[in-house]
Amino acid sequence: MYPVSDAFLRAVRSNTRKYFWTGTIVTKGGMTYEFGAKEIVKGSGYISRQCCGSTEIELGTVYAAEMGITLLSDIDRYTLEDAQVTLVFHLVLADGSVEDVPMGVFEVSEANRLAKCLELKAYDLILSILVYTFFSRMFDLMLPPVAKHSIVVA
Secondary structure (H helix, E strand, C coil): CCCCCHHHHHHHHCCCCEEEEEEEEECCCCCEEEECCCCECCCCCEEEEECCCCCCCCCCCCCEEEEEEEEECCCCHHHHCCCEEEEEEEEECCCCCEEEEEEEEEEEEEEEEECCEEEEEEEECHHHHHHHHHHHHHHHHHCCHHHHHHCCCC
């Protein structure tokens, strides 16, 4: 839960509201691309969070978020492999000021080119933490204690 002001809560509850999204893409090579409402194709963005991949309750599951967005951009899609996307939601309050809420950091899993548009699908970083934890635990179980201390990770 992200703390927001009472003015933010009032604006969200009102019948009409003004808001916009911005974001940043950072590639593995260190290139940074900023985007805003003008670059986002209207109605293309979503963030969905779910715990289980099926209708059954599964032990050991965690909430993971998927983000999809289509941008009017000429960024080369091949440079976006494992890039990180940071999204921010901006809500215009009754007094005209803007309150920002960070929506998360996502890792790009798919980048597709559609004419002048770039379609991105990304997952939040909790999945990479889970994969790291899983493999580090498997590593601990597979090697005897003496071998663990003699391995140097570069």
